[in-house]
Amino acid sequence: MAERNEELRAQFSAVTPAYHWNKKHWSDVYYEQLDDSQVMEWIKESYHLVASKLPKKVRQNYI
Numbered sequence: 001m002a003e004r005n006e007e008l009r010a011q012f013s014a015v016t017p018a019y020h021w022n023k024k025h026w027s028d029v030y031y032e033q034l035d036d037s038q039v040m041e042w043i044k045e046s047y048h049l050v051a052s053k054l055p056k057k058v059r060q061n062y063i
Contacts, residue, residue: 001025001049012038 002024008015014033018026031039051062 005015005025005027009017009027012034014030016028016030017023018028029039029042048063051059054062
């Protein structure tokens, strides 16, 4: 996932290393500087990433 953070930071100036967190794994995202469609895409991506880590029986309820 750290690679994804680096990719987004390189592509979007609105994505920067997190201020008070592990800068490799966390990013600050300035949503007001991004298109709503981009933000929604990232929310869906994050949702599916988290849901994919759930046990299979529980995951069925969310995906």
